[in-house]
Amino acid sequence: MSLVTLKYVLEEARKGNYAVGAFNFFGLENLQGIVLGASRRKSPVIAMASTGALKMFGEKVAVATTRALSEEYETDVVLHLDHCTDLDLLYRCVDNGFTSVMIDASSKSFDENIEITRKAVAYASRYGVSVEAELGHVGGREDEISVDERKALFTVPEDARRFVEATGIDALAVAVGTVHGFYKSEPKLDFERIAAIHALVDVPLVLHGGTGVSDADFIRAISLGVRKINVGTELRVHGFFDVMCKGCKDAVDDDPRKITAKIKSTCADIVEQKIAVFENKKN
């Protein structure tokens, strides 16, 4: 067991008709929890570093730690760079041993997005590293835009076909009604759009903004071609802050391990539960 590519785990997921869980890490305990949770299900997992998390970890520490955990827990782990807008950082992650990177030029024009994404693919593919890119724009809850404005940013199926053909990416993040962060109201996924994109595009689809989406919606999205589902906020808030705040309030002695061990186990529980949903159809 060691670090594996995104392309490999998503191809396995396609054959088995399930999705692989992708979880953001920001510290050692929650990264341990992510790999432990996956190991309990004997499933592969995608550990994602945001550019912010990388500033804290450093590329070399992120790679060495994730590789060690994959061996420790005998679990296949994809080490993935999440939402990278800086090609130099992306190249450094490839050089240092990441097995997957996301180039996010989704806020640029269609042609610029293609141009930047092609550069990422040209570099990463030399080292056998997978590339995810985004077309349309998922955005965050904090973006103060109306529902209609949000819909204007949804991925257009025919554009997706052209984008995938022009770039040679391994996975495509689509904007189909999810947002990053917690939802103010029930998220409404555009399932027809997912199906339409899947019909035209032969790479696996990625759903960002998984925190707060119902299990039933996940299962339906997976049946329509979604193979990677990103969950970040839930681990940050429930897996870390809730545990930390409660731990500090209840602390009766000076043993920090009571809190760090609980962060690890809570993150593992969340990851295990999410993977069980994402593998609903796994044989």
Ligand SMILES: [Zn+2]
């Ligand atoms: Zn995202």
